[in-house]
Every structure is written in structure tokens, then in C-alpha cells.
Amino acid sequence: MRPYFTSVILALLFLTFPNLVFAQKDIKAKDPEAKKILDRISRQNKAYPSIRATFTYHFRNAQTGEESTNDGVITMKGKKYKLDFMKNEVYCDGGTAWNYMPGVKEVNVTQAEQNKKDFFISNPLELFNIYEADYKYRLVGELDVNGKPAYEIDLYPYDLNRPYHRVRLLVEKSNLHILRAEVAGKNGDNYDITLHTFQTDQKVDDSFFVFDPKKHPGVEVIDLRM
Numbered sequence: 079m080r081p082y083f084t085s086v087i088l089a090l091l092f093l094t095f096p097n098l099v100f101a102q103k104d105i106k107a108k109d110p111e112a113k114k115i116l117d118r119i120s121r122q123n124k125a126y127p128s129i130r131a132t133f134t135y136h137f138r139n140a141q142t143g144e145e146s147t148n149d150g151v152i153t154m155k156g157k158k159y160k161l162d163f164m165k166n167e168v169y170c171d172g173g174t175a176w177n178y179m180p181g182v183k184e185v186n187v188t189q190a191e192q193n194k195k196d197f198f199i200s201n202p203l204e205l206f207n208i209y210e211a212d213y214k215y216r217l218v219g220e221l222d223v224n225g226k227p228a229y230e231i232d233l234y235p236y237d238l239n240r241p242y243h244r245v246r247l248l249v250e251k252s253n254l255h256i257l258r259a260e261v262a263g264k265n266g267d268n269y270d271i272t273l274h275t276f277q278t279d280q281k282v283d284d285s286f287f288v289f290d291p292k293k294h295p296g297v298e299v300i301d302l303r304m
Contacts, residue, residue: 109216112231116215119254126278128155134272135163141266153280158287169289176289178297185289187301213245220251223258227251241267 123129130153138145150163157172169176170190178185218230229249235242246260260270291299 108214112215112217115217115229115231115249115254119249119256122254128153128278128280128282130154130275130277130280130282131273132275134274136270136272138268139266140268153282153286155282155284155287158284160287167289169287171284171287174288174303178289178294180294183294183296184298184300185291185294187289187299187303189303218246221248223248223250226257228257 130151132149132151134147134149136145136147148164150161152159152161152163157170159168159170161168165179165181167176167178167180169178173190175188175190176185177188213233213235215231215233218232221228221230228251229247231247231249233245233247235245242261242263244262246262247256248258248260249255250257255276256273258270258272260268262268291297
């Protein structure tokens with residue numbers, strides 16, 4: 079799978095987590111009812127010491143018919159995270175990022191803020207910055223998602239150069255957890271994430287977010303930091 083796809087996965091997941099930031103300017107372009115819900119989600123998730131979620135990622139291209147489905151796990155603690163997806167492991171301690179590819183026994187090391195405009199699995203800074211961008215948003219309504227009452231909220235980026243034109247969130251009313259996030263991409267590419275489990279009571283040591291070469295004998299470490 080292309081690195082951009084993985085970046086979209088992280089972006090969708092981070093929309094549910096403490097890094098989410100909603101800009102306060104241009105309030106007239108934003109639905110106050112949607113803002114109340116999004117603010118509550120943000121406050122709630124910031125209170126969690128850590129988050130561990132399992133998810134299913136689905137990609138489809140409306141023009142070519144290309145389609146794929148894969149499962150993954152992400153663990154977050156503040157700005158630290160570890161993502162297990164498609165036989166790759168991505169570690170980030172907030173300053174350094176490691177993209178470990180067990181199949182080729184190789185790990186790429188980058189600074190978390192290196193090449194921040196790029197969408198590369200080995201450099202996920204853009205996945206954090208995306209939440210600092212301005213969005214218009216609106217509460218579309220309420221609906222039933224597998225027997226669970228949910229809010230439906232659409233977000234539209236002001237930046238027209240983004241590779242997508244809409245993010246749709248389905249938020250469970252009872253606990254404000256994201257049930258599904260959908261991205262309507264350009265060029266026919268569409269992505270969605272369905273969250274299955276959402277644990278917030280796990281104790282996670284900071285070392286969990288750091289790649290340790292000693293635990294992976296024979297791995298080639300490629301340091302791409304400037």
C-alpha cells in the first residue's frame with residue numbers, strides 16, 4: 079500500500095484522539111451545534127492518560143474499482159504513538175519516528191518534524207498538523223449505526239490543496255466515541271476507518287513508543303535525520 083494511504087489512516091484515527099484542534103476563527107462558517115459535540119470529544123479525550131484502539135481500514139477507488147481492507151492497532155499517549163498496520167510498525171516518541179518493516183528487516187529513522195509537508199509513513203508530522211488546519215463543520219443529523227444512536231458530523235478543510243474534500247465522523251451519542259470516520263478523497267479515492275475497541279485505562283510506559291534495535295537482531299537501521 080502506498081505511504082499516503084497509511085497517513086490517511088493515522089489522520090482519521092487522530093481525529094478521535096487528544097491531538098484534535100479546532101480553529102476558533104471564522105465561526106460563521108461553522109455549525110455551533112457541531113462545535114459543541116466536537117469540543118466535548120476533544121475535552122474528553124484529553125483527559126485520557128492513554129488510548130488503545132483496534133480498527134478496520136477500507137480503501138476503494140470509485141473510478142478504477144480498486145479496493146482493499148486491512149486491520150490495525152494504534153496506541154497513543156499524548157503526542158506519542160505506535161501503529162501496527164499491514165505488517166509495518168510505526169513508533170513515535172514525539173521527537174523521533176521509526177518505521178519498522180519486519181519483512182525486510184529494515185527501520186527508517188526520521189525526526190518527527192522533518193519534511194513536514196510530505197505524506198510519508200516514516201514521517202507522520204503532517205498527520206499532527208492536519209488538526210491545526212481550519213475546518214468548516216456541520217451537524218448533518220442523527221442516525222443508527224449497528225443499533226447505536228450516533229451523531230453524523232461533516233468537516234470540510236479550508237485548504238483546497240488537501241487530498242480530500244470532506245471528512246465524515248459518526249460519533250456514538252452515549253459516550254462520544256468515534257464509531258467510524260470516512261474520507262471523501264479526490265481522484266475517486268475514498269477511505270474509511272471503523273473503530274472496534276477503544277481502551278482508555280491502559281498503563282503504557284514511554285519506552286513502548288521507542289524502537290529498540292536490541293530487540294530486533296539483524297535489523298538494518300537507516301538514519302534519515304538531517
